[in-house]
């Protein structure tokens with residue numbers, strides 16, 4: 051499922067160059083650079099605490115980087131507030147899901163709704179319910195009263211309501227039962243086939259290897275390795291050094 | 296039978312204003328997490344503006360259009376305040392936000408005084424609704440029925456707004472997780488502004504609609520705060536049906552309570568709140584807060600350290616200066632310095648509870664004034680000598696704090712703070728209304744120290760001894776096991792409980808201890824002035840104390856002293872000017888915006904390393 055390293059992406063969607071991020075005085079990220087092309091899936095790998103979530107929060111503007119640039123569709127978005135970045139078509143799916151517990155499934159989706167966007171797949175409620183049939187049955191249930199797997203689907207669907215052209219998926223397979231993980235792989239491949247770019251964070255290679263084209267490994271907030279998934283799979287030393295088993 | 300129905304409907308109609316104002320406060324808090332003290336001022340402004348407008352437009356429709364226009368005008372004023380002040384401090388610690396909302400209260404008070412004058416205004420009756428209908432032989436004013444209809448319309452309208460519109464859905468989502476809605480492309484800024492408009496509009500609507508019944512007056516702003524806080528605590532913060540039910544409960548108890556026991560209204564409010572807190576600590580419709588969600592004053596604090604040598608030297612120098620002051624200072628400056636010392640002790644007692652204790656008291660004047668009244672009452676009724684009566688201050692205040700604190704520490708964060716305010720208001724009202732015992736508005740006069748303390752200088756040393764001593768006791772306590780346990784409870788109630796600390800009891804005792812020292816300040820105060828008036832127990836006094844602590848900085852132990860001294864001096868200078876409230880209010884706003892770390896915090900940041908009170912990082 052992966053593509054060779056020589057493949058040249060016709061269009062760079064998101065380009066992160068040398069960002070540094072802090073929580074208060076704690077320096078968490080240094081010189082993080084990433085790039086993802088249209089329809090490409092990039093795995094951002096690293097152990098717990100490596101800085102994956104902070105990287106995503108930096109890109110979406112929740113933890114604005116102190117240094118470096120972030121370009122999305124050729125425009126510098128560094129320093130913009132999260133809502134503006136989201137309105138440019140960059141979706142964010144947080145690892146802790148952050149479902150609005152008191153809102154129904156439909157209302158959760160409504161919060162994510164944004165107008166149709168040129169050059170990005172357009173999601174209607176019907177299309178989303180086709181993709182996540184479970185949610186259709188639960189549409190009036192409060193978000194706090196559905197299972198963890200359903201919540202994970204809901205948080206992705208909620209972000210898709212914004213018709214993004216790229217999404218940041220933070221550890222989507224975490225804590226899911228094997229059947230749901232399979233469903234998640236299918237979902238991500240559907241998104242890819244729609245032309246969406248995805249940055250996917252994971253602690254290990256197993257889930258990422260099914261969907262990702264390339265991988266970047268970070269540890270202690272720094273980039274340690276970049277390459278295709280195939281290359282990474284053939285390199286047990288790197289895997290053992292930086293990833294969870 | 297007709298009588299009881301009318302009585303019930305009267306309760307329902309007086310619940311109307313309470314519900315409108317409280318639901319506005321609740322909506323604003325839910326989204327912005329700011330307890331907006333200016334809310335009471337918006338209620339008052341709504342009444343004043345409506346008073347003026349109703350005279351311009353006439354007829355039934357003219358009346359209601361005026362009421363709505365007044366509420367919209369106030370909503371726009373509120374939006375101005377939100378955009379100019381609050382937008383800059385949404386990320387600041389809860390307490391700075393609170394104090395920032397004190398500033399506009401003062402400014403609005405002066406403006407209202409200037410525009411509408413000092414007299415209470417009586418509103419004309421509403422055109423077309425000035426009669427009464429008869430229900431089974433008992434007359435019922437038509438306007439009361441209109442107020443009932445108004446709250447029903449607002450209740451229904453809010454339900455539709457929050458459940459059937461996209462804006463309402465976004466507001467409810469923001470109440471749960473404001474960062475997430477931002478990451479989903481929603482501009483929080485305008486959502487907050489919109490919510491602020493709506494909440495303030497409701498406050499002003501409540502004020503405007505009650506003009507035909509109650510008119511407009513300059514004390515409406517503080518008067519409404521305690522009841523709406525009680526409503527919000529009973530109903531559950533953030534719940535509109537909760538606000539409605541609580542407002543109804545209180546109002547009905549009022550109208551029926553009066554029949555049985557005319558002086559009962561305050562006591563009833565107190566009892567209802569007590570019962571609800573015991574049976575349903577989160578309020579009728581409220582949900583438990585996640586532990587640690589509130590009560591934290593900003594980022595985690597650095598551990599306190601004992602004074603370094605240089606800081607000790609500074610302290611000794613200041614003390615030395617204070618000791619020789621009577622040699623060259625005039626009586627007038629001695630009085631000013633005494634005020635500074637007394638208020639420093641008062642501010643230190645608030646700081647003790649708020650900073651290291653993690654419990655914000657909005658009503659500490661109850662213990663300051665309570666202590667002073669304990670002394671004055673004992674002296675005037677039993678003629679005890681000053682040497683005994685003096686200690687009734689801390690003792691009386693401690694007893695009061697034990698009583699109120701028992702309820703308050705059952706909640707944390709803003710709820711605790713609102714409870715302290717509500718109880719303080721009850722205490723104030725009792726003193727104010729129970730004229731036979733307390734002299735009411737006339738206060739108690741002629742409370743002077745014994746002859747050996749008769750001279751200004753002698754009483755100055757006495758004040759210095761107990762004032763500085765009290766502050767040192769507060770400070771020392773932080774480094775005792777009691778102080779460690781108290782800070783542990785602040786930092787994590789769960790973990791403290793798991794190592795065997797009885798959190799409620801610990802906080803209760805800390806509350807009482809702080810109250811006792813506020814009472815000591817009250818004792819010193821009453822003998823220095825020779826008199827005591829209900830004002831010393833009022834909300835304004837409590838707010839002064841909070842402003843002192845925040846001026847000085849919450850995170851430094853020297854903060855309250857610096858803040859109280861600066862405030863006392865400032866107050867002395869500007870209270871003689873016209874428009875001093877506008878000046879003080881603007882200063883508060885400026886200081887909060889410019890130095891969110893307070894005076895002492897500012898110096899500590901600049902010179903702390905030199906004093907060895909701050910590690911170099």
Ligand SMILES: Nc1ncnc2c1ncn2[C@@H]1O[C@H](COP(=O)(O)OP(=O)(O)O)[C@@H](O)[C@H]1O
Pocket residue numbers: 073076078096097098099100101102103104105
């Ligand atoms: N809100 C926060 N405040 C301070 N430090 C944080 C915060 N969130 C994460 N960190 C720290 O930042 C580092 C990176 O965390 P994170 O980005 O969540 O890692 P990952 O997602 O790879 O597990 C960790 O050392 C973590 O302790």
Ligand SMILES: [Mg+2]
Pocket residue numbers: 099102103104145221
């Ligand atoms: Mg993470």
